[in-house]
Amino acid sequence: MKTIEVEIITIGDEILxxxxxxxxxxxxxxxxxxxxxxxxxxxxxxxxxEHITQAIDNALTRADVVLMTGGIxxxxxxxxxxTLCKYFNTELVFSQAVYDNIEQLFKNxxxxxxxxxxxxxxxxxxxxVIQNEVGTAPVTWFEKDNKVIVSMPGVPYExxxxxxxxxxxxxQDHFKTANILHLTTLVYxxxxxxxxxxxxxxxxxxxxxxxxxxxPNNGLIKLRLSGTGDDxxxxxxxxQQRIEQLPDIIGEAIVxxxxxxxxxxxxxxxxxxxxxxATAESCTGGNIAHLITSIPGSSNYFKGSVxxxxxxTKTNVLQVNPHDIEQHGAVSREVVEQMADGxxxxxxxxxxxxxxxxxxPDGGTAEKPVGTIWIAVSGPNGTCxxxxxxxxxxxxxxxxxxxxxFFMLIQQIKRDIRG
Numbered sequence: 001m002k003t004i005e006v007e008i009i010t011i012g013d014e015i016l017x018x019x020x021x022x023x024x025x026x027x028x029x030x031x032x033x034x035x036x037x038x039x040x041x042x043x044x045x046x047x048x049x050e051h052i053t054q055a056i057d058n059a060l061t062r063a064d065v066v067l068m069t070g071g072i073x074x075x076x077x078x079x080x081x082x083t084l085c086k087y088f089n090t091e092l093v094f095s096q097a098v099y100d101n102i103e104q105l106f107k108n109x110x111x112x113x114x115x116x117x118x119x120x121x122x123x124x125x126x127x128x129v130i131q132n133e134v135g136t137a138p139v140t141w142f143e144k145d146n147k148v149i150v151s152m153p154g155v156p157y158e159x160x161x162x163x164x165x166x167x168x169x170x171x172q173d174h175f176k177t178a179n180i181l182h183l184t185t186l187v188y189x190x191x192x193x194x195x196x197x198x199x200x201x202x203x204x205x206x207x208x209x210x211x212x213x214x215x216p217n218n219g220l221i222k223l224r225l226s227g228t229g230d231d232x233x234x235x236x237x238x239x240q241q242r243i244e245q246l247p248d249i250i251g252e253a254i255v256x257x258x259x260x261x262x263x264x265x266x267x268x269x270x271x272x273x274x275x276x277x278a279t280a281e282s283c284t285g286g287n288i289a290h291l292i293t294s295i296p297g298s299s300n301y302f303k304g305s306v307x308x309x310x311x312x313t314k315t316n317v318l319q320v321n322p323h324d325i326e327q328h329g330a331v332s333r334e335v336v337e338q339m340a341d342g343x344x345x346x347x348x349x350x351x352x353x354x355x356x357x358x359x360x361p362d363g364g365t366a367e368k369p370v371g372t373i374w375i376a377v378s379g380p381n382g383t384c385x386x387x388x389x390x391x392x393x394x395x396x397x398x399x400x401x402x403x404x405x406f407f408m409l410i411q412q413i414k415r416d417i418r419g
Contacts, residue, residue: 003228004175005040006032007063009055011070011080012154013046024069024159035168036177037065047071049083056087056149064147065171070154072137074116080151081124081140088142090126098123098138101131130170134161141170148174179232183239184259185223185246188407192216195223198249202242210239218400220407222259255410262406263291269413270301275350277409279305280318280343282330283357283373287402303347308339318342331356331368333376333385340378340385352378353409357390359397373401377408381416384408 008028014020025042032039040063045051052071059066071080085092099121106113120136123129130139135158142149148171152162187195192214196203203212209229215222225242229235247254256265270277279288289305292298306317311330314320320338328334336356344352357373364370370392376385386408390400 002178003038003180004036004065004171004177005063006037006065006067007040007059008042009052009059009066009068010042010044010154011047011052011068012044013077015044015070016046024154024156027156027160028067028069028163031163031168033180033182035172036180037171038180047077047079049079049086052080052083053087060144060147060149064175066147066149067167068149068151069159072140072151072153074119074136081122084127084140084142084149084151085124088124088126088144090124092122093125095121095123095129095138097131098129101133101138102136105136130162130166132158132162133165134158139166178228178230179235181227181229181232181235181239182259183225183243183257185225185243185257186255186260186262186265187221187223187250187253188219188255188403190221190250190253192221195221195250199223202245202249206242207238209235210242218396218403220255220262220403224259252411255407261291261295262403262410264295266292266406266410266413267295267298267301269410269417270351271297273350273413273417275413276301276303276348277351277353278303278343278347278349279405280339280352280354281305281307282309282314282339282355283359284355284398284402284405285309287398288353288355288405291402291406303349306343306346314339314342318346329368331358331372331374333374333387336374336376337378337383337385340376341383344378350380351409351413353405354378355401355405357388357397357401360392360394371397373397373404375401375405375408377405377412379412379416384412 008025010022010025015022029039043055045055056066071078102120117136123138124140127140127142130141132138135153137153139152139162150167152159210227213224225239227235227239281288286305286307292302308314308318311325315322318339319342320335324334336354339354340352354376358364358368358370360370371390373388373390374385376383388404390397
């Protein structure tokens with residue numbers, strides 16, 4: 001079965017100058033891939049007729065479907081509609097159906113219906129018009145040499161609505177797609193190159209319809225095994241058998257067998273154990289707490305955080321022994337373990353995690369250079385700590401130590417669940 005290849009073209013000067021971030025392509029890529037479409041390229045071009053035309057021509061040399069977002073608004077800088085008319089040798093014609101849709105959208109806001117808004121009802125004669133129930137600019141669908149070109153609004157919620165309710169279902173009717181499956185395994189604590197070496201034989205033994213991707217991020221690596229096939233159930237079983245071989249190769253470095261953020265996985269484990277957690281943060285400055293509370297339902301297991309940046313906060317709030325700070329320094333095993341124990345006692349939680357380190361760019365010494373981070377986890381079965389050397393960049397150090405804190409906490413909870 002042929003894999004249907006898709007290229008995405010985003011149009012707008014605002015994307016190229018960084019005024020807005022192109023989130024459309026990422027969302028479309030995820031959703032299309034779920035349905036068995038293969039994204040071969042993503043291209044961004046400015047509001048320029050020649051550039052748009054060249055982008056379409058180039059896309060059609062490698063893709064079966066070209067999906068375009070942006071440039072179809074009512075203002076003069078939006079030229080996609082006119083460019084498509086020229087490209088398909090057609091003209092703009094009035095669509096009563098589109099006009100009626102616009103009127104319905106603005107029935108309670110008659111002042112919005114002006115000549116520019118009404119002009120959205122002018123559509124290329126050669127296209128199939130797809131009504132946009134959540135915006136004024138309709139979606140236009142073209143076919144050329146057994147290929148499909150679709151132009152849709154760049155406004156994210158409009159694009160998502162139309163992709164979900166119209167474009168993807170139509171593409172599925174138009175093409176018969178192969179099954180594309182992804183299985184993700186999260187691995188922590190093994191450098192990418194070392195992991196690749198350990199997986200060499202396993203990866204070389206994969207059949208031709210499967211391939212492995214390494215996606216590293218601050219010490220965490222997503223191993224994404226992708227496969228294609230006509231029989232979805234058989235493909236799923238075959239890929240799962242390959243994944244089940246991984247524990248014998250990389251063991252406890254495996255964090256999860258799903259594509260999940262560590263903060264979300266932590267929430268699942270705490271909910272399973274009916275346990276609570278708190279954080280005591282110095283160098284991470286509340287970043288761990290921020291990520292924990294980004295998960296819906298975290299109020300069920302997260303009691304709070306103490307950002308103990310100053311030494312007096314460590315001693316006065318978390319009851320860290322000032323003598324230990326003087327003797328060992330704030331960035332030390334002794335201090336970070338007392339921070340974890342202190343916040344766990346203060347907030348009456350089952351678990352606590354603490355961080356103390358030198359995020360940089362200043363403050364490092366020969367003995368404790370920038371990137372030196374101590375992390376401790378306190379739980380029902382005691383307190384453990386670990387030293388990390390994260391690097392020289394402040395933001396990187398904060399993010400890496402945050403990931404490390406989650407990993408240590410997750411591993412401790414898993415051990416407690418296993419008993």
